[in-house]
Amino acid sequence: MFTLFVAALGAATVLPFQSEVVFAALQVAGDYPAWLLVLVASVGNTLGSVVTYLMGVWFEHFRHRRWFPFTEAQLDRAQRWYNRWGLWSLLLTWAPFGDAIALAAGVLRTPWPVFVLLVAVAKTGRYIILALATAGLIG
Template sequence: MIEALQGPLALFISALISSTLLPGGSEALLAWQLGQENASPGLLWLSATTGNVLGSLLTFAMGRWIATRYPLRALDNPRHRQARDWLERYGPLGLLLAWLPIIGDPLCLVAGWLRLGVIASLIAITLGKALRYAVIIGLFG
């Protein structure tokens, strides 16, 4: 039983790290684990999605915390400015793109900084990330 959970647990950790401001490669790990056939695609999808969403919520929370210390005008980084413009235009729906490499993490950070609604943000983040992992399973599963 424990051996059957090692793959999904490793995938959960990889996905969590990948969705913070740290780099990671949960998509490659998911594709590899699908080829190993040691765990069901559904369990792998759930592990990857849950870890990735929790990592994004951690980044979102970091944005909220940073907002208490630094004013919004401190968003001088060009990626952060782009994320701010995008989120000010689309609101939480902009977080449907939180799964994208390079821009997804700043989107979550800035969404927290802007104090977007947590529930709406969680729904958008989850939908985008769940769909991304479903596509990977469709391609490699």
């Protein structure tokens, strides 16, 4: 179970981890109930996104440096777009590009409770679907 937690946490950061393989292998082995696998993987993956969010918060501290890759105008435009549409993009943090969304949420200072709630819903939903698929209940 610790391996699943670490794989899920790492998969939600910039590290090249794959939690789905570990999850499916543990489920097929049958040593743990599916609900426990979903819980451990979801918590680990959500915490990994929190780490990525915090990296975004840290990265934003350098926005006035000359080498910072975005202009104030670009950040302002991104903030307006994100405030209008981007918040719901947190429901896509389960996808391969989800790390970038979590990072942007940190840079753009998404409210902490909203971030955690939407990311947890997305991550848990993914692992529920993976558990159902691995069990052969959905195609």
